[in-house]
Amino acid sequence: MALDARLVGRSYPPSAVYEVGREKIAEFATALGDPDPAYRDPAAARALGHPDVIAPPTFPIVLSLGAGHVVIEDPDVGIDYSRVVHGEQRFTHHRPVRAGDRLVATATIDAVKTVAGNDMLTTRVDLTTEDGEPVCTTRSMLVARGAA
Amino acid sequence: MSRLSAADVAVGTELPEQITRVTRADLVRYAGASGDLNVIHWNERVAREVGLPGVIAHGMLTAGIAVRAVTAWAGDPGAVVDYHVRFSRPVVVPDDDAGAEVTVRGRVAAVLDGDQVRVDLTVTSGGEKVLSLARAVVALA
Numbered sequence: 001m002a003l004d005a006r007l008v009g010r011s012y013p014p015s016a017v018y019e020v021g022r023e024k025i026a027e028f029a030t031a032l033g034d035p036d037p038a039y040r041d042p043a044a045a046r047a048l049g050h051p052d053v054i055a056p057p058t059f060p061i062v063l064s065l066g067a068g069h070v071v072i073e074d075p076d077v078g079i080d081y082s083r084v085v086h087g088e089q090r091f092t093h094h095r096p097v098r099a100g101d102r103l104v105a106t107a108t109i110d111a112v113k114t115v116a117g118n119d120m121l122t123t124r125v126d127l128t129t130e131d132g133e134p135v136c137t138t139r140s141m142l143v144a145r146g147a148a
Numbered sequence: 149m150s151r152l153s154a155a156d157v158a159v160g161t162e163l164p165e166q167i168t169r170v171t172r173a174d175l176v177r178y179a180g181a182s183g184d185l186n187v188i189h190w191n192e193r194v195a196r197e198v199g200l201p202g203v204i205a206h207g208m209l210t211a212g213i214a215v216r217a218v219t220a221w222a223g224d225p226g227a228v229v230d231y232h233v234r235f236s237r238p239v240v241v242p243d244d245d246a247g248a249e250v251t252v253r254g255r256v257a258a259v260l261d262g263d264q265v266r267v268d269l270t271v272t273s274g275g276e277k278v279l280s281l282a283r284a285v286v287a288l289a
Contacts, residue, residue: 031181032212037149038225048151048224055256057219057284058212062182062193086207087254088234096226 003112022099054096057098064125064138067105088141094134117146151224154263154288166217171247177199178209204238217252218284236280239273
C-alpha cells in the first residue's frame with residue numbers, strides 16, 4: 001500500500017518526560033563495548049567541559065524508538081511492522097545528551113515515498129528539555145518491504 | 149583526555165582502524181540497553197522465517213560501534229555533532245563464541261567552517277560493506 005503524501009508534516013503529541021540517568025548511560029555505553037570515561041565518570045566529563053556524564057552519540061535512539069512507534073501505530077500510516085527494516089538513521093546534536101536531562105520527544109513525519117513497491121517513511125524526532133531547549137534531532141528512515 | 153585540535157587534522161587524516169567482535173551475548177545486551185527487542189536479533193527461527201540468513205545485529209548496534217572509532221579519536225564523545233548512517237547489509241551473528249567481526253576505518257573527508265571536520269567511515273563485516281554511508285561531523289578544539 002502506497003503511503004499518502006498528505007501524511008508529510010503530520011506531528012504527534014509530545015512524549016512523557018524521560019529522565020536520563022547516569023546508570024542508563026553507562027549501561028548503553030557498555031552495550032556498545034565503549035569504555036570511554038566521559039560516559040561513566042562525572043569528573044572525566046567535567047574535565048571535557050560537560051556538566052555531568054554525557055551519552056554516546058547514538059543514545060537518543062532509546063527515545064526516538066519509542067516516539068517513532070506512535071507513527072507506526074497511526075492507522076492512517078498503516079505500515080506492517082513485521083516487514084519493516086531500518087534504512088537510514090541520522091542524529092543532529094545541538095548539544096550532548098547528559099545525565100539529569102529531562103527530555104521530551106516529539107515525532108513528525110518528514111517524508112514518505114514508494115519505490116518499487118517498498119514504502120519509505122522518514123520520521124523526525126525532536127528531543128528537547130522539558131523547558132524547550134533543543135538537544136537532538138533524529139531522523140529515521142524505515143522501509144516496509146512490499147508483499148511479494 | 150582532551151578534545152583533538154583542528155590544527156592536528158587535515159583532509160586525508162586517517163583514524164586508527166577498529167576491529168570489534170559481536171557475539172549473540174552482545175546482541176542480548178544491546179537489546180536490553182536500547183529497548184529494541186525485535187526478535188530477528190535473538191531468535192534464529194524467526195530470523196530465518198522472515199528470509200534472513202540467521203540472527204542479525206541491530207543496525208544501531210553496528211552504527212554505535214562504528215562511531216566509537218570517531219569518539220575515541222576525537223578525545224571527547226561530545227565532539228560528534230552529526231552522525232548519519234545508511235544500512236546496506238545485515239551483520240549476521242553466528243551462534244558461536246567468536247561471533248561476527250566488524251571493522252571500522254575512517255578518514256577526514258572534508259574540513260568544514262567553524263573548526264569542524266567530516267569523517268567518512270568504511271564499515272565492513274566478513275569483507276562486505278554493511279553501511280553504505282557512515283558520516284560524522286566532529287567539532288574540534
